[in-house]
Structures are given as structure tokens and as C-alpha cells.
Amino acid sequence: MRAVACIDDLRMAAQRRLPRMIFDFVDGGSYAGATSRANRRDLEAIPFNQNICVDVSDRSTATTLLGEQLAFPAAIAPTGLSGLIWPGGEIAAARAAADAGVPYCLSTMSVCSIEDLAKAVTKPFWFQLYMLKDRGFVQALVKRARDAGCRVLVLTADVPVLGQRHRDVHNGLTVPLKFSARAALDIASHPRWAMRALGSGKRTFGNLAGKVGGANAGSLAQWIGSQFDGAMRWSDVEWLRGIWPGKLVLKGVLNAADAEQARRSGADGIVVSNHGGRQLDGAPSSIAALDRVAQKVGGNLEIIVDSGFRSGQDVMRALALGARACMIGRAPLFGLAANGQAGVASALDIIRKELNATMALCGVNTVAEIDRRVLLPTYPVSGAAQPSPVHA
Ligand SMILES: Cc1cc2nc3c(=O)[nH]c(=O)nc-3n(C[C@H](O)[C@H](O)[C@H](O)COP(=O)(O)O)c2cc1C
Numbered sequence: 001m002r003a004v005a006c007i008d009d010l011r012m013a014a015q016r017r018l019p020r021m022i023f024d025f026v027d028g029g030s031y032a033g034a035t036s037r038a039n040r041r042d043l044e045a046i047p048f049n050q051n052i053c054v055d056v057s058d059r060s061t062a063t064t065l066l067g068e069q070l071a072f073p074a075a076i077a078p079t080g081l082s083g084l085i086w087p088g089g090e091i092a093a094a095r096a097a098a099d100a101g102v103p104y105c106l107s108t109m110s111v112c113s114i115e116d117l118a119k120a121v122t123k124p125f126w127f128q129l130y131m132l133k134d135r136g137f138v139q140a141l142v143k144r145a146r147d148a149g150c151r152v153l154v155l156t157a158d159v160p161v162l163g164q165r166h167r168d169v170h171n172g173l174t175v176p177l178k179f180s181a182r183a184a185l186d187i188a189s190h191p192r193w194a195m196r197a198l199g200s201g202k203r204t205f206g207n208l209a210g211k212v213g214g215a216n217a218g219s220l221a222q223w224i225g226s227q228f229d230g231a232m233r234w235s236d237v238e239w240l241r242g243i244w245p246g247k248l249v250l251k252g253v254l255n256a257a258d259a260e261q262a263r264r265s266g267a268d269g270i271v272v273s274n275h276g277g278r279q280l281d282g283a284p285s286s287i288a289a290l291d292r293v294a295q296k297v298g299g300n301l302e303i304i305v306d307s308g309f310r311s312g313q314d315v316m317r318a319l320a321l322g323a324r325a326c327m328i329g330r331a332p333l334f335g336l337a338a339n340g341q342a343g344v345a346s347a348l349d350i351i352r353k354e355l356n357a358t359m360a361l362c363g364v365n366t367v368a369e370i371d372r373r374v375l376l377p378t379y380p381v382s383g384a385a386q387p388s389p390v391h392a
Pocket of ligand 1: 025026027077078079080081107108109110128156251273274275276277278306307308309327328329330331
């Protein structure tokens with residue numbers, strides 16, 4: 001593999017190493033992919049305000065989020081089925097996150113169970129919850145997360161139904177994973193992945209033992225339709241608040257009204273997110289939504305943002321527009337596919353170093369100093385005062 005300089009290098013390595021069905025599941029957006037593209041386009045369009053002759057020799061990317069110390073303002077986003085990308089993928093990613101000093105969020109839909117991850121790592125991790133129809137099971141999941149030492153629960157609210165990903169339909173992705181003749185050929189041409197991943201024998205949802213039928217594999221959308229509660233309402237967020245003593249974060253907020261209601265329902269934080277462009281196609285990019293949401297609810301909630309973040313420059317843009325941290329989903333998954341735990345470590349290191357350099361070039365020394373002044377005053381700002389240079 002050629003030297004890895006950026007997240008795109010890891011993406012290319014992931015594309016070579018993974019069978020097409022798995023790579024497409026990770027990489028794809030929903031429907032026509034408009035929101036997925038908008039996430040990248042809108043981030044790249046935000047210009048920085050370079051500042052020179054500022055003493056930036058004593059910089060720090062350290063920050064705090066939801067009461068935790070972070071080495072830099074990022075967290076690994078919850079991603080289902082990471083264990084298909086690399087055996088023990090969730091454990092590898094959580095260990096890399098702990099070493100890098102950032103949180104790891106385990107998905108409800110992970111291959112590794114909450115308990116197995118807790119046994120494998122020494123640092124507390126976050127748990128992401130989907131509201132399943134079976135509330136008794138949800139309550140049990142919440143208790144399992146608490147018993148495993150999780151302090152932050154992330155409730156994902158933007159999957160009342162699954163947004164169709166055309167590539168998954170074409171590839172015949174099923175739950176549990178079953179292989180068609182075409183998929184078997186695809187797998188046969190990726191023998192290294194096949195030996196590692198299939199050898200581990202784990203191909204389904206570790207947290208949902210007893211909930212996933214073994215015999216009849218259906219499409220991911222069918223399975224989610226049968227298990228996820230499409231009737232989830234704000235009263236369910238309040239119910240969850242009542243049974244979860246730790247920090248509660250609502251993921252999937254894209255407008256100020258929902259952010260405000262999340263606060264009223266007891267959330268400590270939100271993730272401004274369009275699920276990496278994998279749900280409502282045509283929804284605004286997360287960075288555009290962040291700009292509006294942060295102006296409205298700024299100081300009242302801790303704001304995390306995700307969807308399309310691929311660099312430290314992107315993290316800097318999000319902090320400038322009011323986020324406290326970014327979640328990154330695909331970037332560590334590309335690293336995982338490329339080289340397991342070391343690949344995730346590499347993805348995190350790239351983003352941290354890029355943020356560090358971007359801070360220096362914009363003339364700031366601390367995360368707390370980052371605000372709109374690190375962006376060019378020409379950046380379109382809805383209703384906010386025009387920024388002035390950091391060091392006028
Ligand atoms: C392969 C994959 C699986 C995902 N699974 C989940 C999940 O189980 N729960 C969840 O809340 N979000 C899930 N997401 C969304 C991520 O948490 C996050 O919102 C998104 O990946 C951020 O965009 P990015 O991938 O461009 O960084 C998944 C994303 C991907 C790429």
C-alpha cells in the first residue's frame with residue numbers, strides 16, 4: 001500500500017480490500033445521493049481566514065465534551081456491522097479511539113455485543129440506541145449499557161424507516177448476511193478479507209441475540225421495518241430520559257425547532273446529522289444545518305455534528321460554526337478496512353494533525369478560541385453578525 005497521507009487514501013485502500021457488497025454498504029448514500037454529495041460540497045466551500053505572524057508555537061487540540069476530556073474534538077460515530085469489515089472491528093476501533101483520546105460509540109447494530117466490548121477495552125465507551133418496537137428489550141439494552149459502564153447514550157431518531165441505498169439493493173444485501181452466487185464470486189476475489197472476516201464466524205447483530213431470525217434472510221429495509229418503531233415520538237425521548245441516568249444525546253437533528261424540543265425533552269446534547277447522507281435524500285448538508293441550529297440553541301445544548309467529515313479542516317469548520325465536536329463515521333471505517341486497529345488509529349491521527357496545522361495557519365492556539373473569525377467574512381451567514389479577523 002502506498003503511503004497514507006489523507007482519508008481518501010484509506011478510502012481507496014478500503015475499496016481494494018473489501019468485497020463490493022461491503023464497501024458499497026459503507027460508502028453509499030441513499031436514493032440519488034444528493035445529500036451525501038451536499039455534505040462534502042458545502043464543507044469544502046467554506047473558506048478559512050488565514051492569519052499570519054501570530055505566535056502559534058504552543059497549541060493544543062484538547063477539549064471537553066459531555067464532561068469527558070478529549071485529545072481533540074472528535075468521536076467515532078456508531079456504525080452497524082463494523083465487525084464485517086474486520087473481525088472484531090468494533091473492538092479494534094474502540095481501542096484505537098481510546099489510544100487517541102476520543103470516545104467510541106458502539107451501535108445497537110454492532111456485530112460485537114455491549115458485554116464483549118466492555119470486556120475488551122479499559123476505557124468507557126458510548127452506546128447508541130435505536131428505539132425498537134419491543135420496549136422491554138429497549139429497557140434491557142439500556143440496562144446492559146449502564147452495567148457495561150457507558151456514560152453517554154446516543155438515541156438515533158432519524159430512522160423511522162430505512163432510506164433506500166440503491167447499491168445495497170443491487171448487491172442483494174440481507175440480514176443476516178447471506179451470499180448469492182454473485183456475492184460469492186466477489187468474495188472469492190477478496191481472499192484476505194474472506195479468510196479474516198468469514199473465519200471469525202460472526203455475521204449478525206451481537207446485541208440483538210434472539211431478535212434476528214436465522215433462517216430467512218430479508219433485506220435490511222425489511223428487517224428494520226419489522227423491528228424499529230416508526231411511531232417513536234418526543235414522549236419516548238422523555239421516557240428514555242427517565243430511565244437513563246447518564247448523558248443523553250439525540251442524533252439526527254437537522255433544524256432548530258427539533259434541537260429546541262430535544263432540550264425540552266431532557267437531552268444534554270444533540271448530533272446535527274443526516275446520517276452521512278444515508279436517510280432523507282434532499283435534506284440539507286449537516287454543516288448548513290449546524291449553522292442554523294447553533295445560532296438558535298447555542299449555549300443550551302452540547303452540539304456534535306457529523307456527516308461528510310473527512311479532515312481536520314472539516315472539524316475546524318464545524319467548530320467555527322458552533323459545534324463542540326464532530327462524529328466521524330466512514331473515515332475510521334475506511335481505516336479499519338485498510339488495516340484493522342492500526343488503520344483506525346491512522347484515520348484519527350490524520351484528522352488530529354490536520355486540525356492542529358489548520359489551527360496554526362488560522363492563528364489560533366486553543367479549541368476555545370475557534371469561532372467564526374477563522375472563516376472568511378464572505379462566508380454566507382444566515383442572520384449573524386459578520387466575523388472580524390481573529391487578530392485584527
Ligand atoms: C456503514 C455505516 C453504518 C452506520 N450505522 C449506524 C448505526 O447503526 N446507528 C447510527 O446511529 N448511525 C449509523 N450510521 C451513521 C453514522 O453514525 C454517522 O451519522 C455517519 O456515518 C456520519 O457520516 P460520515 O460517515 O460521512 O462521517 C452508519 C453509517 C455508516 C457509514
